[in-house]
Amino acid sequence: MVDMKKIKVAEPCVDEKEVDAVKEVLLSGRYASGPKVQEFEEKFAEYIGVKYAVAVNSGTAALHLSLASINLEPGEEVIVPAMTFFATASAVIHQGGIPVFCDVDNNYCMDPRDLKKRITAKTKAIIPVHLYGYAANMRDILRIAKEHDLKVIEDCAQGIGTEIDSRKVGQFGDCGAFSFFATKNMTTGEGGIITTDNEEIAKHARVLRSHGMTNRNNHEFIGYNYRMGEINAAIGIIQLEKLPEMNRKRIENSEYLIENLKDVDWLVIQKHPDNVVHSYFWCPVFVNEEKIGMTTKELREHLLEKGIETRHRYNEPLYKQKALSKKTICKHFCPNKTIDYDAEFLPNADNYSGKMISLPNHPKLKKEDLNYIIQVIKQIV
Incomplete structure (x- = not known):
C-alpha cells in the first residue's frame, strides 16, 4: 500500500550531477552569464533543431523579449488563446500591445477556426500555446x-x-519561448530560452536581455536585466542530457494512466494523432461534473485525502481575470486605449476552464503509485 499523501503531482529529477555542476560554478567565481550559458544555448538550439537559442531568466522574459524582437509596437494586437498561463497575455501588455483572445479546440490549444475571426488590421502576431505538452495545430x-x-x-x-x-x-514559428521553472519537464531552477532561425531576432534578444548594451559602455536600446546566470545554465546542461529519458518515463506514466482510465465515464481523456509526440507536462483530464456528481474542487479534495496531489490551473478564461478588467488595464497600462473584455465569451475556453486536472505523471513515480491512482479513481462512483 502506498503511504498516504506521498504521491506528488510534480517533482524535479535532480541528483549529484546537478550538485557537482553547481559546485563547479561556485568554485569558479564566475556567476554572471558566461561560458556555461553559451554552452547551454548551443546544446539547446541543437536539441530543438534551430540555429540560435538565447537564454534568459524566465519563460515570461522569453515571451517578452520575443515580442520586443519582432518589433511589436504599442497598440498593435497579438492573438493569444484564452486558456493558458497569464504570462502569455501579460507579456503582450508589457510590450505595449493588446491581447486579443481566441477560443481553444478540443485539445485545449488555439482553435484555428476562431483564430481567423480575430484578425484585424491591427494584428501583428499570433502566440499559439502548446498547452499541457500537446502541440497546437501549427x-x-x-x-x-x-x-x-x-x-x-x-x-x-x-x-x-x-x-x-x-x-x-x-522551430515552427518566427521564434519559440520556453520555460525551465522547477515543475517543467526539465528545469534550471528558474529560467527560459528563446529559439529561432532568425539571426536578427537572436541578436536583438541578446542585446535586450542585458540592458540594451552593445558593449560595456554603450546602450543602444532600453533593455532589461533578463540574463540567465551560470548556475542556472550549469543545471540546464545536465537536465538537457537527462531530458530524453525523463520525457520517455513521463510519457510512459501518462499513457499507462490513460489506458487504464479510458473507461471511466466521468473523465474525458485527451486524444491526439500519431504524428504528434505529446510530452505530457500535464497528464490532463477533463472532469464531467454532472456525471461524477461533484465539483472538480471536491474531486481534488477527495484525491488529496487519499494521498494523491493533482494540478488544477486556469480556473477561468484569461479575459475574466481581475488584472484584465477595463478599470485595471486601462488605468495602469493602456490609458489612451479602450480595452474591454467584460463582454467576452468563448464557449470552449469557458467550458473547459476550472474542470481540467492533471494526474501525477512525473518520472520518479513507480508502477505501484500509478496503480494506486487508478484504483482510487475507479472506486469513485
Whole structure:
C-alpha cells in the first residue's frame, strides 16, 4: 500500500550531477552569464533543431523579449488563446500591445477556426500555446499567419520535447519561448530560452536581455536585466542530457494512466494523432461534473485525502481575470486605449476552464503509485 499523501503531482529529477555542476560554478567565481550559458544555448538550439537559442531568466522574459524582437509596437494586437498561463497575455501588455483572445479546440490549444475571426488590421502576431505538452495545430496556424503576413511566437513553456511530424516545437514559428521553472519537464531552477532561425531576432534578444548594451559602455536600446546566470545554465546542461529519458518515463506514466482510465465515464481523456509526440507536462483530464456528481474542487479534495496531489490551473478564461478588467488595464497600462473584455465569451475556453486536472505523471513515480491512482479513481462512483 502506498503511504498516504506521498504521491506528488510534480517533482524535479535532480541528483549529484546537478550538485557537482553547481559546485563547479561556485568554485569558479564566475556567476554572471558566461561560458556555461553559451554552452547551454548551443546544446539547446541543437536539441530543438534551430540555429540560435538565447537564454534568459524566465519563460515570461522569453515571451517578452520575443515580442520586443519582432518589433511589436504599442497598440498593435497579438492573438493569444484564452486558456493558458497569464504570462502569455501579460507579456503582450508589457510590450505595449493588446491581447486579443481566441477560443481553444478540443485539445485545449488555439482553435484555428476562431483564430481567423480575430484578425484585424491591427494584428501583428499570433502566440499559439502548446498547452499541457500537446502541440497546437501549427499547420493551420502557420497557413493563416502567412496569408495575413503575421509573426508567430510559439509559447513552448509546457512543450519541451513535444513534436509534430518528428520536428520539435520551437522551430515552427518566427521564434519559440520556453520555460525551465522547477515543475517543467526539465528545469534550471528558474529560467527560459528563446529559439529561432532568425539571426536578427537572436541578436536583438541578446542585446535586450542585458540592458540594451552593445558593449560595456554603450546602450543602444532600453533593455532589461533578463540574463540567465551560470548556475542556472550549469543545471540546464545536465537536465538537457537527462531530458530524453525523463520525457520517455513521463510519457510512459501518462499513457499507462490513460489506458487504464479510458473507461471511466466521468473523465474525458485527451486524444491526439500519431504524428504528434505529446510530452505530457500535464497528464490532463477533463472532469464531467454532472456525471461524477461533484465539483472538480471536491474531486481534488477527495484525491488529496487519499494521498494523491493533482494540478488544477486556469480556473477561468484569461479575459475574466481581475488584472484584465477595463478599470485595471486601462488605468495602469493602456490609458489612451479602450480595452474591454467584460463582454467576452468563448464557449470552449469557458467550458473547459476550472474542470481540467492533471494526474501525477512525473518520472520518479513507480508502477505501484500509478496503480494506486487508478484504483482510487475507479472506486469513485
